[in-house]
Amino acid sequence: MQQFKTESKKLLDLMINSIYTNKEIFLRELISNASDAVDKLNFKSLSDSSIQLGDEDLAIRVSFDRNARTLTVSDNGIGMTAEDLENNLGTIAHSGSQEFKQANAEHQGSDVDIIGQFGVGFYSAFMVASRVRVVSRAFGEDVAHVWESDGLEGYTIEEGERSEHGTDVILTIRENIEGENGEPGENYDTFLSEWGLKDLIKRYSNYVRYPVQMMVTKSREKERPEDVGDDYTPEYEDYEELDTINSMTPIWKKRSSDVSDEDYNEFYKSTFHDFEDPARTVSFHAEGTLEYDALLFIPSRAPFDLYSKDYEKGLALYSSNVLIQDKCAELLPDYYNFVRGVVDSQDVSLNISRETLQHDRQLKAIAKRIEKRVTSELEKMRDSDRENYETFFENFGRGLKFGIYSSYGMKADELGDLLLFWSARENKMVTLAEYAAAMPEGQKAIYYAAGDDRERLAKMPVVKGVLDRGYDVLLLTADVDEFTFQAMRGYTAKNCPKVYEDDAAREAAAKAVADGAEPETEDRFLELKNVATGDLDLATEDEKKDAEQATKEHGDLFDAMKEALGDKVEKVAVSARLTDAPACITTEGPLSLEMEKVLARGPEADRGEMPKTQRVLELNAKHAVFDKLVAAHDAGDKDKLALYAGLLYDQALLVEGILPADPVAFAQSVCELM
Numbered sequence: 001m002q003q004f005k006t007e008s009k010k011l012l013d014l015m016i017n018s019i020y021t022n023k024e025i026f027l028r029e030l031i032s033n034a035s036d037a038v039d040k041l042n043f044k045s046l047s048d049s050s051i052q053l054g055d056e057d058l059a060i061r062v063s064f065d066r067n068a069r070t071l072t073v074s075d076n077g078i079g080m081t082a083e084d085l086e087n088n089l090g091t092i093a094h095s096g097s098q099e100f101k102q103a104n105a106e107h108q109g110s111d112v113d114i115i116g117q118f119g120v121g122f123y124s125a126f127m128v129a130s131r132v133r134v135v136s137r138a139f140g141e142d143v144a145h146v147w148e149s150d151g152l153e154g155y156t157i158e159e160g161e162r163s164e165h166g167t168d169v170i171l172t173i174r175e176n177i178e179g180e181n182g183e184p185g186e187n188y189d190t191f192l193s194e195w196g197l198k199d200l201i202k203r204y205s206n207y208v209r210y211p212v213q214m215m216v217t218k219s220r221e222k223e224r225p226e227d228v229g230d231d232y233t234p235e236y237e238d239y240e241e242l243d244t245i246n247s248m249t250p251i252w253k254k255r256s257s258d259v260s261d262e263d264y265n266e267f268y269k270s271t272f273h274d275f276e277d278p279a280r281t282v283s284f285h286a287e288g289t290l291e292y293d294a295l296l297f298i299p300s301r302a303p304f305d306l307y308s309k310d311y312e313k314g315l316a317l318y319s320s321n322v323l324i325q326d327k328c329a330e331l332l333p334d335y336y337n338f339v340r341g342v343v344d345s346q347d348v349s350l351n352i353s354r355e356t357l358q359h360d361r362q363l364k365a366i367a368k369r370i371e372k373r374v375t376s377e378l379e380k381m382r383d384s385d386r387e388n389y390e391t392f393f394e395n396f397g398r399g400l401k402f403g404i405y406s407s408y409g410m411k412a413d414e415l416g417d418l419l420l421f422w423s424a425r426e427n428k429m430v431t432l433a434e435y436a437a438a439m440p441e442g443q444k445a446i447y448y449a450a451g452d453d454r455e456r457l458a459k460m461p462v463v464k465g466v467l468d469r470g471y472d473v474l475l476l477t478a479d480v481d482e483f484t485f486q487a488m489r490g491y492t493a494k495n496c497p498k499v500y501e502d503d504a505a506r507e508a509a510a511k512a513v514a515d516g517a518e519p520e521t522e523d524r525f526l527e528l529k530n531v532a533t534g535d536l537d538l539a540t541e542d543e544k545k546d547a548e549q550a551t552k553e554h555g556d557l558f559d560a561m562k563e564a565l566g567d568k569v570e571k572v573a574v575s576a577r578l579t580d581a582p583a584c585i586t587t588e589g590p591l592s593l594e595m596e597k598v599l600a601r602g603p604e605a606d607r608g609e610m611p612k613t614q615r616v617l618e619l620n621a622k623h624a625v626f627d628k629l630v631a632a633h634d635a636g637d638k639d640k641l642a643l644y645a646g647l648l649y650d651q652a653l654l655v656e657g658i659l660p661a662d663p664v665a666f667a668q669s670v671c672e673l674m
């Protein structure tokens with residue numbers, strides 16, 4: 001059989017320039033290799049008693065020399081022989097670490113956490129280095145070897161010196177490239193600066209299990225000379241000290257019973273840059289085909305940019321303690337975009353650049369589980385910690401409602417129970433289930449009113465009308481509320497009690513159920529009804545009769561008023577929902593006044609595609625104003641009737657929070673009347 005021939009130069013070029021989107025990850029790759037090398041020696045020491053290692057002996061060191069433009073990553077791990085250098089660094093896509101993992105698969109426990117698998121990470125060094133020199137001495141060997149390459153033509157291996165086992169990877173960092181013609185340049189100097197390197201170590205390698213150390217410059221007060229007076233100003237000096245930069249132990253791998261709330265809170269605040277403790281912390285370990293640890297936080301307050309388009313949702317994704325993605329968006333649905341946290345799995349199949357996963361389905365499986373956990377945590381909070389849940393809902397409720405609306409109600413079953421709305425009767429936030437449970441027998445709908453101000457809504461005649469009949473009204477004040485309700489028909493059908501046409505039907509059904517039979521009477525689902533739209537079907541038989549009578553009697557009056565109002569209204573009619581107020585505006589069809597208002601602020605209005613409400617001017621036939629209307633009409637005073645009709649229409653809109661289309665004309669009409 002013929003062997004494939006590889007064009008190594010081209011392959012190397014591909015490796016260096018095409019795999020990674022982010023140059024800075026080279027440091028993550030070199031530190032991961034160093035960690036693997038230390039891990040291998042550690043593993044060897046566990047099975048070979050002649051090797052004595054103290055835990056504190058094992059470390060990774062990062063250093064740099066700005067003048068020589070070198071950056072060195074050193075470890076005192078297993079090291080490489082000349083043959084290893086040839087095999088591992090001279091062969092692209094040969095992973096000594098993967099081989100090691102396979103060879104020792106049976107004996108590995110949690111003491112080993114080998115990261116390398118593809119055999120390419122090392123070459124990422126050439127993204128930032130013009131030359132790489134590797135000085136390595138294998139454990140148990142007397143001589144060291146030096147591998148060197150400029151990443152273009154090939155490499156050399158020679159004998160060299162190193163005082164003990166381990167490896168130094170020395171990069172000659174490229175010169176900065178100036179930006180040209182508006183194109184950004186490249187600043188390689190950050191890889192030769194203390195803060196730049198510290199930042200990268202913390203970001204990508206914070207949880208590597210061995211210490212990553214670096215000499216750092218610190219400042220201290222100089223010793224005070226003796227006999228100094230009170231006016232002595234302290235002097236400071238810089239000094240250098242070896243610091244461990246990474247925090248090593250991933251808190252999410254610890255059992256939650258071993259971690260204090262304070263530690264979780266501290267971790268949350270420092271990692272996700274919040275100054276308040278999280279409202280909830282959830283940590284769990286998933287087992288099965290895909291094993292992973294997850295640590296999730298529900299913040300106490302919304303970040304200022306939560307609703308801006310720059311906000312990025314996502315959880316940090318780690319594999320073998322190394323950061324793969326800062327914000328893996330696929331792990332969270334949009335409506336849980338506020339959740340922060342970490343997922344760490346050794347089992348996920350990474351793509352070669354270690355920047356994403358190869359298999360979507362693994363992410364999907366994790367995301368599903370996370371969603372369930374967040375939902376149940378929120379339910380727990382809703383039921384046992386209502387005050388904090390209300391704060392949570394104030395912060396993040398809009399996203400949940402939007403989740404129902406934008407999924408066309410598909411998410412209503414999951415999210416519907418988490419919603420809270422203001423109850424006008426109870427004067428507090430309630431869930432739909434709580435509303436339904438408190439309904440008096442015979443109530444056929446969940447009533448709501450929508451507008452931007454709760455106080456104003458509570459005073460609306462149509463709201464009072466329903467409250468007076470003994471039914472609670474939910475006061476919705478968020479833009480998305482009514483749109484969400486429209487997507488929740490399926491929710492009430494499934495999750496709320498059934499309702500019947502009348503008492504007799506309900507009693508017949510209850511009796512049938514008690515007798516163990518199928519109820520013959522038809523039930524229907526509890527509708528969500530805006531108190532200012534359509535027929536509320538609340539009038540008593542007497543009221544209905546009165547309304548019919550008034551309609552018959554004053555048909556001409558209504559026609560005349562409709563004529564005066566023109567296409568502002570569909571019709572003028574007798575109201576069955578008003579008690580004290582003279583008139584109100586209601587709508588027919590699916591669009592309410594509030595929805596029209598919301599849409600007028602959105603892109604539909606800019607495109608000139610605004611749907612219009614079908615408005616009805618409803619009159620209270622028992623109000624003194626009605627008598628005035630009748631009198632004006634009977635006297636044939638068309639002008640007066642038109643004036644009254646216009647005024648009633650405008651003031652009814654004002655009550656709804658809508659300014660008259662022509663405020664000047666409205667003011668003039670009021671004066672005329674006076």
Ligand SMILES: Nc1ncnc2c1ncn2[C@@H]1O[C@H](COP(=O)(O)OP(=O)(O)OP(=O)(O)O)[C@@H](O)[C@H]1O
Nearest residue numbers: 033037088095096097116117118119120121122167
């Ligand atoms: N510091 C080191 N000490 C000892 N061996 C090393 C060191 N760095 C690299 N190696 C060897 O070189 C091999 C190739 O390294 P490289 O970074 O290219 O790939 P990898 O770490 O195996 O896989 P991945 O591409 O997934 O990171 C490693 O598998 C390891 O055997």
